Amino acid sequence: MSKYLIYILLPLFLFSACRSDKKKENDFSQEFEIPDSVIYEGNLEISEQAMEEIVQNISSPVEIAALIKSLGVPYSKDYLATTDYVDSYNTSYKMALGLGIYGADLGYQNMYNKTGSVLDYISAIKTLADGIRVGQFFDFTTLKRLVTNNQNLDSLMYISVQNFNQMDRYLRENNRGNLSSLIVAGIWIESMYLLGGVVKESPSVEIAEKIGEQKIILSNLMLLLRNYDQDPKFKELIDNLDEIQDIYRDVTITYEKGDPEAVEEDGMLIIKQNDKQFIEISNETMLQIINKTAEIRNKIIHL
Amino acid sequence: MKNILTIFIFFAIFTFGNFQPVKAQSGQELVDICSMIAGDEVTYLKDFPIKLDAAKPGEEPPTARFSVVLSKNTQYRLTICNSKDYSGQAIMQLFDNNRLLGTNFVVATGKTYPSFDFKCTSTGVYHIFVTFKEGEQGLAVSMLSFVKKL
Numbered sequence: 001m002s003k004y005l006i007y008i009l010l011p012l013f014l015f016s017a018c019r020s021d022k023k024k025e026n027d028f029s030q031e032f033e034i035p036d037s038v039i040y041e042g043n044l045e046i047s048e049q050a051m052e053e054i055v056q057n058i059s060s061p062v063e064i065a066a067l068i069k070s071l072g073v074p075y076s077k078d079y080l081a082t083t084d085y086v087d088s089y090n091t092s093y094k095m096a097l098g099l100g101i102y103g104a105d106l107g108y109q110n111m112y113n114k115t116g117s118v119l120d121y122i123s124a125i126k127t128l129a130d131g132i133r134v135g136q137f138f139d140f141t142t143l144k145r146l147v148t149n150n151q152n153l154d155s156l157m158y159i160s161v162q163n164f165n166q167m168d169r170y171l172r173e174n175n176r177g178n179l180s181s182l183i184v185a186g187i188w189i190e191s192m193y194l195l196g197g198v199v200k201e202s203p204s205v206e207i208a209e210k211i212g213e214q215k216i217i218l219s220n221l222m223l224l225l226r227n228y229d230q231d232p233k234f235k236e237l238i239d240n241l242d243e244i245q246d247i248y249r250d251v252t253i254t255y256e257k258g259d260p261e262a263v264e265e266d267g268m269l270i271i272k273q274n275d276k277q278f279i280e281i282s283n284e285t286m287l288q289i290i291n292k293t294a295e296i297r298n299k300i301i302h303l
Numbered sequence: 304m305k306n307i308l309t310i311f312i313f314f315a316i317f318t319f320g321n322f323q324p325v326k327a328q329s330g331q332e333l334v335d336i337c338s339m340i341a342g343d344e345v346t347y348l349k350d351f352p353i354k355l356d357a358a359k360p361g362e363e364p365p366t367a368r369f370s371v372v373l374s375k376n377t378q379y380r381l382t383i384c385n386s387k388d389y390s391g392q393a394i395m396q397l398f399d400n401n402r403l404l405g406t407n408f409v410v411a412t413g414k415t416y417p418s419f420d421f422k423c424t425s426t427g428v429y430h431i432f433v434t435f436k437e438g439e440q441g442l443a444v445s446m447l448s449f450v451k452k453l
Contacts (some may be wrong), residue, residue: 056370057349060374066451067452158347165349220428269418276425277375
């Protein structure tokens with residue numbers, strides 16, 4: 001009798017013991033076992049932890065695209081970077097910069113719910129992400145399905161932004177912060193290109209101010225990039241961005257402090273900052289910044 | 304017969320006991336929950352996973368800190384979601400360079416909000432501090448979302 005019982009229960013036991021939890025891959029402690037030949041081994045002037053504090057949300061394509069859309073500026077694919085040269089991006093440096101550029105363009109297209117050419121961009125992003133071995137974080141299959149069926153476009157934005165965050169986090173946590181900072185730089189450069197293109201076609205005080213306030217953002221980005229200035233390619237990029245920073249010296253930003261206040265509206269707690277920030281930028285300075293950024297950006301996409 | 308019963312109990316523990324495990328909440332689940340709490344009308348920007356140990360006796364509760372760039376004339380939403388696997392309840396505070404601007408825990412009323420909106424009027428670097436009430440051990444996700452341009 002006991003013999004038969006063992007025959008029945010043994011397979012159940014083995015089945016149970018071999019079960020794996022598919023969701024495990026999303027645990028906080030999970031890390032991919034990928035051999036990494038592009039770990040940055042140079043001396044860092046600031047610690048990885050300090051860099052992590054600096055890097056968050058430096059360039060947000062969502063916010064830039066939302067500003068452009070809120071001003072009633074129509075969508076234009078002319079602002080987008082061509083994906084024609086993706087296959088010639090053959091170094092981690094080029095791939096990471098390209099990832100940032102196409103990420104910004106994807107954010108712009110998503111904001112306008114323009115899915116016509118999104119497939120080209122998510123394909124380009126997947127190619128580049130695979131190239132620097134973070135493709136496992138880019139859910140190409142789901143994104144492609146959403147684009148192809150033109151469905152649930154909010155999810156398209158949510159998943160793509162989250163995928164970029166996951167790539168960024170993985171790179172920073174695995175001593176590849178150099179590539180993470182290049183992605184951030186790519187996003188910033190392309191966002192600036194978008195702003196420049198828009199303001200030339202549809203001049204607006206809001207966009208001029210947005211370009212002016214990038215003085216603050218650029219200084220944070222430079223802090224991040226300078227950490228890797230021993231690398232000749234980084235040095236070249238830093239030198240290029242230095243030229244933009246020089247032009248930004250003519251932009252004046254002043255502050256007037258106010259007391260923050262908290263109010264409850266419809267059950268939602270809202271904090272109003274009440275500080276004032278004044279940004280002064282002349283048209284001439286703005287044009288110089290736009291032109292210089294466009295020059296750097298075009299050089300990058302034709303690498 | 305006694306032997307059969309022993310074998311049956313042994314296998315029952317190792318088989319059926321494993322069919323319904325208490326599943327730990329994953330990071331991605333927490334992020335998705337947080338996104339739902341933040342609401343449909345917002346656009347997800349960043350999430351910050353936080354896992355802190357319990358405070359040691361006589362010491363300050365451990366704190367997680369994240370720095371973000373926020374833009375002028377923009378309304379953001381900061382949402383916090385606690386893992387059901389830990390008892391710690393997260394308190395989120397937003398600082399500029401030297402001042403506390405807001406928190407989801409209002410001391411005066413004792414009320415804890417799952418999220419709060421921040422109407423930013425000055426572009427710059429801001430700091431999000433997260434700690435768990437009474438220094439308990441906890442796991443949470445703090446999420447930054449874009450609400451609208453002001």
